[in-house]
Amino acid sequence: MISQENSSGTPSDAPAAVKQTQRHQPVTLRQVAEAAGVSTATVSLVVNKKKAARISDETRKRVRDAIQDLGYRPNAMAQTLVSGSSRFIGLVADAIATTPFAGQIIHGAQDEAWKHGYALLIANTEGNRELETDAIAMMLEYKVRGILYSTWFHRATDIPASLRESDFVLVNCFSAEPGTRAVVPDEIQGGRSATEVLLKHGHRRIAFINATIPAPAKDGRLQGYKEALEAEGIPFDAGLVLEAYPDQEGGYGATEELLKRDVTAVYCYNDRMAMGLYDGLREQGLSIPDDIAVVGFDNQEVIAAHLRPPLSTVSLPHYELGAAGVRMLLGLDEAQDSGPAKIHCPTVERNSVRALAPA
């Protein structure tokens, strides 16, 4: 019977219900204006804290109270529409899920974008060209300020046609086309740093297990290795450069060849190879770093930090790539004319390298 009462009468308790579930139909400027007894212009002025505007303190307060009461949130779409320029930056990535790396790029881009009042619109293409086109179209329709086009590993790329309809910066990839803005890791410096870690500890005969597959990283890291040796006056010995597929298997498989070289240290193309090499070396009863010192490349945390012993390596600066990409897009960092901007790869020293006992 009591319920009967409810189902009949006037919706007297509706207001309360509305307050609880105010969810849909968001509060607008106009409603705030009405509640405060002022014009929408006035509300807009106090919302945006325009210093120039002359609004009495009393009115300001009234408006702010109304905003508070109603739980007003500006409609960013409307703002964007009138202001003409959106606060979006697009990020298209080819492999968000497949690697931990993309996450770092996103993170860096997002932090930096945020810092300048931009929100990140991301799209994952997993290498699918059609998806990519759609993603870019979507971003263009949202009138993004610009697009970051990123790849999960450092490589050359061609530029999708629609990308040109917007400002864009290539992140972790580059194009032969002149005038293209891009930011990539400094592989050469990275290779140099990796080698230097070993040199610094007195090693002279240092092997380099390079990748078999062609890539900017392959050339750059080798180049850096050569430069570091040269700087120390050590002649480059092509016999100390091996090649293997850049994964655990490859590293493991290279063990045998490596041991023929009679070196005291080895620099691996990446951490995964180093991980495989650890296994190979251990099988041979060799200890790291006592019998042989190892450095990797990439600083793939889950691996490098947790191998036994933890692996000294050189970090691929994905976070920085994302951030620098945004800065370049916004014109805060100047793009150098001489190709892509190169981001420093920092050394991360752990325990896989020890000073060579004097012979």
Place this chain on the structure above:
Amino acid sequence: MISQENSSGTPSDAPAAVKQTQRHQPVTLRQVAEAAGVSTATVSLVVNKKKAARISDETRKRVRDAIQDLGYRPNAMAQTLVSGSSRFIGLVADAIATTPFAGQIIHGAQDEAWKHGYALLIANTEGNRELETDAIAMMLEYKVRGILYSTWFHRATDIPASLRESDFVLVNCFSAEPGTRAVVPDEIQGGRSATEVLLKHGHRRIAFINATIPAPAKDGRLQGYKEALEAEGIPFDAGLVLEAYPDQEGGYGATEELLKRDVTAVYCYNDRMAMGLYDGLREQGLSIPDDIAVVGFDNQEVIAAHLRPPLSTVSLPHYELGAAGVRMLLGLDEAQDSGPAKIHCPTVERNSVRALAPA
């Protein structure tokens, strides 16, 4: 002299130049309308392929040509404004960079969102409460359809106040508060599956190295272990459950205790512990899977797939969590009343388990 000609006369080649760098000041509906000699209404109608609208084929073509010529892209902001509902879904994550997991959630969410015509607006908070509030505010201002609030490891969370201003779904976390929509991994089933892998291969004395730190995973994975044993009629032996910090060190450190238990198989709380255990076992001269079978949990690719031997494990379904979150948000999957939706954790068999030789 020839250049003189250029710098004086009419800007006869301006159109070409404009065509090249049409970039800024995007083309609007009105411009297309003018070019095609029709009203904006007409253009809108053909852009949106309204079947009901009566537009002659000839006019349609004229409009489409104009669109092509000018490179028109609709302004999504304007569309959103008038349609009232945006095509955004927000995703706030507490650790995009720190783990590979968040990337998978993003990927799943993004795929599913896309499928339904939504774009993903993401924000990374790295656990910073203030950032989080800002991020949610931003999303609310963009009038997102709803927000996915995700954590990188499965845990209880409290619900930020502003989150309630929108539809939301908790992803990989949950709240005690009744009526909250959430999706989490099915830890119990996962624990059961992990144990079953071992049972299936004939193992009866199976140790479980659990985590020391409290978490839904800790309880759930243990519970699953018990259930699986029980289903096989094997009495639960508390003595076979060890505890260690859930990382490599922990797994390594647990080796000694484990070996006292005289088991033929061990189920580790996660892959990182398994990785440490591999080292410990190897040091003892024990071989996996011949002397002892190992399964992990999480399926952290970089580790599990590349250990020697590759680790059998149970996958944490992050991609699915993201996708299911979106579906629940959009009301495509029903939220069950009985707490969070539980997502299946699939078994991933590799080579760390082998049939037990008959005693």
Place this chain on the structure above:
DNA sequence: AGGGATTGATCAAGCGTTTTAGCAAAATAG
């Protein structure tokens, strides 16, 4: 007291769309 400054707030146009109602011309029916 009259003129100019200053203060506090409003008006109204406009941002790029969508969409309903309506209008003129053409086609069809009677």
Place this chain on the structure above:
DNA sequence: CTATTTTGCTAAAACGCTTGATCAATCCCT
């Protein structure tokens, strides 16, 4: 040949906000 329907298209309002122009009231000088 008129009345009705159909066809093809447009006018205009609306979405929520910003902002330069404007206006009324108050203040300060001389």
